[in-house]
Amino acid sequence: MAELRIRYFAAAAEIAGVEEETVTTSASTAGELKRELRERFGGGMDRVLRGGSLLVDGVVRRDDAVALGATVDVLPAFSGG
Numbered sequence: 001m002a003e004l005r006i007r008y009f010a011a012a013a014e015i016a017g018v019e020e021e022t023v024t025t026s027a028s029t030a031g032e033l034k035r036e037l038r039e040r041f042g043g044g045m046d047r048v049l050r051g052g053s054l055l056v057d058g059v060v061r062r063d064d065a066v067a068l069g070a071t072v073d074v075l076p077a078f079s080g081g
Helices: 011-016 030-041 043-051
Strands: 002-008 020-025 053-056 059-061 071-075
Touching: 002 011, 011 043, 011 071, 030 043, 030 053, 030 071
Parallel strands: 002 071
Antiparallel strands: 002 020, 053 059, 053 071
């Protein structure tokens, strides 16, 4: 078990009900964390995670096998124009 700082942005923050939290987790990879977040927050977070991305210590990571760092940012898909 490790402590992990998670920051949620936009729709992810709305679903989580917080913009930031520190959690104790057994997740050691991005994929394991995604699974935990889906279990905690349900379908809304599933949609965010499918279309969005995770930043692990400030770097975009799309590979579910990547090891977690100290901070993970959960970013929904953003549209621009």
